[in-house]
Amino acid sequence: xxxxxxxxxxxxxxxxxxxxxxxxxxxxxxxxxxxxxxxxxxxxxxxxxxxxxxxxxxxxxxxxxxxxxxxxxxxxxxxxxxxxxxxxxxxxxxxxxxxxxxxxxxxxxxxxxxxxxxxxxxxxxxxxxxxxxxxxxxxxxxx
Numbered sequence: 001x002x003x004x005x006x007x008x009x010x011x012x013x014x015x016x017x018x019x020x021x022x023x024x025x026x027x028x029x030x031x032x033x034x035x036x037x038x039x040x041x042x043x044x045x046x047x048x049x050x051x052x053x054x055x056x057x058x059x060x061x062x063x064x065x066x067x068x069x070x071x072x073x074x075x076x077x078x079x080x081x082x083x084x085x086x087x088x089x090x091x092x093x094x095x096x097x098x099x100x101x102x103x104x105x106x107x108x109x110x111x112x113x114x115x116x117x118x119x120x121x122x123x124x125x126x127x128x129x130x131x132x133x134x135x136x137x138x139x140x141x142x143x
Contacts, residue, residue: 004063004091006098009053014044017053017065024081028118043067051078054103056095063091066099074109096128 009017018040025032025039046067047053056064064082068075082092104110112130114122126132 003058004094005057006095006102007055007057009047009055009065011044011047013053013055014040014047016062017043017055017067020062020065020081020083021079023084024079027084028115028121030115052103054095054099056082056091064095066095068099068110070107071111074111075104075107077110077112080112092124093128 018036021039021043022036024030043053051067051069053065053067055062056066062083063086065079066077066081067079068077070076080092080095082095100110110130111133112125113136114125116135
């Protein structure tokens, strides 16, 4: 596994994170229609407000990131993304462990959302120790 460096993102990192966020949206099958420019704007707002992001970098490139915020009784991990060419090398597992040890050590719970159809992500999260807690259901308005 390549050597990774972890650093906190700033609003200035939003343009670099936005294409990764767009790839995450595609990979997970999310219905978010935002363009990369819109995702960059949203990311900048989040990073300047109550979200934090940690960037994972190798000596050559940005490998992935985690975006999260603190809630009253837990940390909400909104996004974790590893670039496709770096997947299945233990980087996601390493990132989650690093976050627990270096950023979330003062919390007792981390929550995530996983889309029902994203079975690969669900398998990853279960493999690193997450357990099913609830299912959110919705219904579209009748036409």
